[in-house]
Amino acid sequence: MTGTLEALWPAPTATDPVDAVVTVPGSKSATNRALVLASLADQPGYVRRPLRSRDSLLMAEGLRALGVGIEDILNSSTGVPGGGDAWRVLPNRYGLPNPLLGPARVDVGNAGTVMRFLPPVAALADGAVHFDGDPRSHERPLGGVITALRALGARIEDEGRGALPLTVHGTGGLVGGTVTVDASSSSQFVSALLLSGPRFQQGVEVRHCGDPVPSLPHIRMTVEMLRAAGAQVDAPEDGGEPDVWRVSPGALLGRDVVVEPDLSNAAPFLAAALVTAGTVTVRDWPERTSQPGDQLRDLFTRMGGRCEHTPDGLRFTGGGRVHGLDADLHEVGELAPVIAAVAALADSPSRLSGIAHLRLHETDRLKALADELNGLGGDVTETADGLRINPRPLRGGVFHTYEDHRLATAAAVIGLAVPGVRVENVQTTAKTLPGFTGLWDSMLTPAKG
Ligand SMILES: O=C(O)C1=C[C@@H](OP(=O)(O)O)[C@@H](O)[C@H](O)C1
Numbered sequence: 001m002t003g004t005l006e007a008l009w010p011a012p013t014a015t016d017p018v019d020a021v022v023t024v025p026g027s028k029s030a031t032n033r034a035l036v037l038a039s040l041a042d043q044p045g046y047v048r049r050p051l052r053s054r055d056s057l058l059m060a061e062g063l064r065a066l067g068v069g070i071e072d073i074l075n076s077s078t079g080v081p082g083g084g085d086a087w088r089v090l091p092n093r094y095g096l097p098n099p100l101l102g103p104a105r106v107d108v109g110n111a112g113t114v115m116r117f118l119p120p121v122a123a124l125a126d127g128a129v130h131f132d133g134d135p136r137s138h139e140r141p142l143g144g145v146i147t148a149l150r151a152l153g154a155r156i157e158d159e160g161r162g163a164l165p166l167t168v169h170g171t172g173g174l175v176g177g178t179v180t181v182d183a184s185s186s187s188q189f190v191s192a193l194l195l196s197g198p199r200f201q202q203g204v205e206v207r208h209c210g211d212p213v214p215s216l217p218h219i220r221m222t223v224e225m226l227r228a229a230g231a232q233v234d235a236p237e238d239g240g241e242p243d244v245w246r247v248s249p250g251a252l253l254g255r256d257v258v259v260e261p262d263l264s265n266a267a268p269f270l271a272a273a274l275v276t277a278g279t280v281t282v283r284d285w286p287e288r289t290s291q292p293g294d295q296l297r298d299l300f301t302r303m304g305g306r307c308e309h310t311p312d313g314l315r316f317t318g319g320g321r322v323h324g325l326d327a328d329l330h331e332v333g334e335l336a337p338v339i340a341a342v343a344a345l346a347d348s349p350s351r352l353s354g355i356a357h358l359r360l361h362e363t364d365r366l367k368a369l370a371d372e373l374n375g376l377g378g379d380v381t382e383t384a385d386g387l388r389i390n391p392r393p394l395r396g397g398v399f400h401t402y403e404d405h406r407l408a409t410a411a412a413v414i415g416l417a418v419p420g421v422r423v424e425n426v427q428t429t430a431k432t433l434p435g436f437t438g439l440w441d442s443m444l445t446p447a448k449g
């Protein structure tokens with residue numbers, strides 16, 4: 001969808017400090033890992049409170065295409081089919097010796113988790129599995145996964161591009177073993193190989209070689225979820241060799257997993273408290289989590305807010321002034337768009353670094369943020385690995401979103417403080433945050449009584 005006038009969403013401006021309690025949908029990263037692990041398990045399992053968004057529905061569809069049964073559990077309170085609060089995953093619904101089957105076609109959309117986590121699963125299937133997705137998916141890095149899978153014994157046709165579209169010719173199993181991969185463009189290369197690793201005959205040892213791997217909390221999430229499913233994993237943070245992860249071959253357990261709220265998607269809501277000097281409580285914020293979004297507690301405190309865990313969730317309060325931030329966001333790149341929006345409204349300059357890899361996310365996020373904030377009168381400069389943001393009074397105008405959910409939520413944050421911001425294709429938030437505009441409106445006008 002392009003930026004026609006009808007498609008523009010008038011971002012609401014906050015007239016008062018926000019005061020709301022918000023339920024954020026489930027974590028994309030946890031939902032999509034849980035689906036993969038449940039599909040590779042020996043027994044049926046449940047994924048409860050899953051995220052149902054474009055990225056997770058594509059993951060579920062991809063796994064179904066390979067023969068996995070993924071059923072909606074009816075929500076007993078409303079009886080709405082498909083609107084239930086769990087998925088039941090039947091890894092071997094036909095009772096076959098190898099339940100993963102081609103031929104199949106998988107649409108990855110523009111989901112990094114689907115385009116990277118499913119080719120290793122497809123290598124375990126019997127038959128050809130073709131992968132394709134949105135035009136942007138052809139540009140996103142995938143070569144590390146392709147090269148590594150070949151080294152581990154898979155046959156993959158990609159016409160020499162090292163990218164999508166491609167076909168994995170599964171033979172029902174993979175030898176596995178040790179492989180070296182440059183994961184400096186995406187941590188998902190490592191997560192992808194580890195998630196399917198227990199099912200490779202020799203397991204897998206992934207050795208990263210290159211510039212530092214971004215988004216390390218996401219690899220920790222992979223390791224934690226694998227261990228919870230019964231896998232034996234050696235990881236650098238447990239005293240292992242730096243940049244080396246090892247997964248032993250073995251069965252995975254069918255489990256009952258409850259998905260945490262997506263803390264990265266809590267960012268715009270907490271940002272609303274910060275920029276309006278209000279209070280937002282995010283329900284069910286875990287006391288301990290591997291989600292990178294947990295670092296918002298520290299980052300937004302440095303920008304002028306304060307937070308506390310309460311029985312209702314994480315309560316975050318803006319302090320009335322918003323400060324600039326000098327931070328290396330290499331580990332938490334997902335948070336950069338909303339942080340950049342807050343920084344544009346701050347009382348001092350910001351420098352965000354360590355996020356060169358964002359140029360290959362849903363869009364070139366560094367360029368998009370600089371162009372769009374500058375389009376509203378801002379003073380944002382792209383650096384080699386980040387952004388320099390000098391706050392300036394902003395004016396209303398169209399904020400283009402480049403089919404990037406996090407650009408759209410960043411725009412909504414600007415709109416709280418700047419009248420007349422109109423957001424192109426706000427529906428793109430459905431990639432990970434369905435119903436965003438409704439949640440945003442409810443935060444701004446909470447039900448009385
Ligand atoms: O594994 C995951 O669930 C993710 C890892 C990160 O990817 P990169 O390492 O490519 O940044 C993150 O940005 C993405 O949104 C989700």
Ligand SMILES: C=C(OP(=O)(O)O)C(=O)O
Binds near residue numbers: 112113334361362
């Ligand atoms: C980079 C992101 O997504 P993906 O999983 O498609 O890489 C993101 O959600 O910010």
